[in-house]
Amino acid sequence: MPSLKDLRNRISSVKATQKITKAMQMVAAAKLRRAQAAAEAARPYAERIEKVLANLAGGVSTGAPVLLSGNGRDETHLLVVATAERGLCGAFNSSIVRLAREHIQRLQGQGKTVKILCVGKKGYDQLRRNYEKNIIELVELRGVRQIGFDQGDAIGRKVIDLFERGEFDVATLFFSRFKSVIQQFPTALQLIPAQISANENEAAAGGALATYEYEPGQDEILATLLPRNISVQIFRALLENAASEQGARMSAMDNATRNAGDMIKKQTTLYNRSRQAIITKELIEIISGAEAL
Template sequence: MPSLKDLRNRIASVKATQKITKAMQMVAAAKLRRAQEAAVAARPYSERMGAVLANIAASTAGSPDASPLLAGTGKSDVHLLVVCTGERGLAGAFNSSIARLARDHARRLKAEGKTVKIFTVGRKGYDSLRREFPNEIVENVSFRSVKQISYSEARSVARRVLEMFGAGEFDVATLFFSHFQSVIAQIPTAQQIIPAELPTAATVNAEAALYEYEPSEEDILADLLPRNIAIQIFHALLENAASFYGAQMSAMDNATRNAGDMINRLSLSYNRQRQAQITKELIEIISGAEAL
């Protein structure tokens, strides 16, 4: 049975923890708003890029010298998994659920006899994957010092991926990130980026045929495809940032509530004990007086 003094100290320390988690929740909420704004602001570009790409790809479809970025290398022996996670923890299951999805994917591919290579973006993914796949991780970047993800980070990742693809180091690349659905729901997602999965252009309208291209369609496509990789990675990083703060916010909200419950329980037993002590003293006094 802890003494009254112990209980008092315990309550004080839980209160201090609660203050910290509460503050972290509020910081995460503010950052979440900013991350969401960034994700929304990036949407027009990627939407239009997708539309333009689908148009051109549809009109050059079937040409024998299609870019390998679009048509693939014809094999699917070596898979590259680009795993984007957060730099920090304390965000509930955010990092582990992305890592789990990537791990399951990697295991399945290995069972099929494929070669797996892993490119981790973010420290947490690296930490949790390196135990099981020490030899598969070929690259690891982390943006610890970066406050707000900008396009140049995405471009540097894309560049590395394209260099590896150019050197024939893999056939298929898949991007893993967490799709931000709402503050309480973040869905870990796998998206194939090489060869590109384009939205099948149902809207290959007559207008597209009227376009004049300068330089040729093939040249524009060749210019656009690498850029599209960077855009998709950028999109994933932004979604991830928003998901991360969303997950952190709800994790910290839970922590604050748990601390509250704990304080209630501790206060109750503190008060009980105090009352018990008072009662005990009274009994002593009364029985002492009666003995006289």
Template sequence: MANLKEVKGRIQSVTSTQQITKAMKMVAAAKLRRAQDRITQMRPYSQKLSAIIQNVSAGVDSDQVDNPYAEAKEVGKVLLVVVTSDRGLCGGFNSSIFKHTKALVAREYADVEAAGNLMLMPIGKKAYDHFKKRGYNVIEDYHHLFSNLDFAHALEAAEFVMSEFLEGEFDKVEIIYNEFKNVATQIVRNEQFLPVQNVSAEDDAPAETIDYIYEPNQKFIFSEIIPKSLKIQFYKTLLESNASEQGARMTAMGQATDNAGELLKELKLTYNRTRQAAITKEILEIVGGAEALAQGG
């Protein structure tokens, strides 16, 4: 049985850890509230913009309007945008992304990787460190976006990806991230970012027919709205991941706090038993010594 000093030291250590995890849970809860507000405000705008694109696309003559972002190419060079967090202590938030990315590469892009034509663009320090250490081809310029997450910085990354696609540096771009469902649930998604897929293909319902008035013309509107939609989609992905991260951290720190409380109960019980055993031993020694003196007298 451990001595009292060891048990007391463990109790102090677990108590300090519990205070830290409790504080981290409170910080994550405050950040989650802000992140959740941002993503809930962004979703309706993103969905409405996608609906407009679907309706406009249905009424546009494809021979008159060119959409270079929808040009399907033979897949020889692939970019995977992998979104994680900058810090850990958020449960399986990052590890699930790593596992999904590696499974996707093995399942669909093994030949591309073997040819050296697979590139990863990590967003989040954890993704950058993980894949850089394992020898993947990594774009290093945008892994720090979560240190100052706003539309201006996300726009730079989105424009880089879009320009590289137009210049033929990549034939296909996918984004892998955690979608925010609720505080306890994050869903790993991988979505094709480029080339743009037909929106109506994702929904069996026909597009709503709206007679738009185009000013100045269809070609100008179409050339403006598609790039804007892509940039909004990219930013929305980062907001989803940010909200998911805070939810995962809040849940993980809450569980850690509860586990520390259970461990403290066990340690205090052990401490009391050890202390009682020590007292009982001292009493027995005193009684034994008194009996020995009595018999000797």
């Protein structure tokens, strides 16, 4: 049986924790709103660039750039794993890492070489345990307050640079797609060779693209557009990730706050009961003492 003092200490420490989790939840809610707005603002560009690419790719049949068609090999895979810089956000980081790990195991089972580029420290920490020698680089975004296109572009350039040096054949990006505060889906997206087949048929059916004039040439435009598309995809993934992270943290902290509340309630009941028991005991002692006289 804990003493009254112990109980009091325990209650006050849980209360302090509850205050922290509550504050974290509110901060996450505010940041989520900003992150969501940023993710939405980035959407038109990504949609347009996809449409333009689909138009262009529909017209190119032979001699397509390697970024679009791949280099024909399928031996070395690059996994770009984008996670958060901070923990305390529920299963957010681990679910991305789990998806990446499943991917790695499957690829290694097929005898392929795997290279990992980590974006965000948490994913790096988790992957390092098993795949330290596969990790080629860690990009930290810790100092970045609001993710701008420059960050996405920098990573995109890095990926393209590696590809041009023949360091890998296929690149896949891992991140968490934001659906709502309680739903985030870890997603794998193939970057190289580019996947834009979904819109291709639709674009070809439109027929209007045949009349396009290209300046300079179609191939030159495609050659500049494709690297751009990779940067845009990465940028978008980073934004989705930021929103997902805050959403996950918000619900995790909401749970924590509620748990702390439950715990305070239980401890307070226990505290009151033992306090009353002590009073009763003292009364009995006094009364029986008086009777003995």
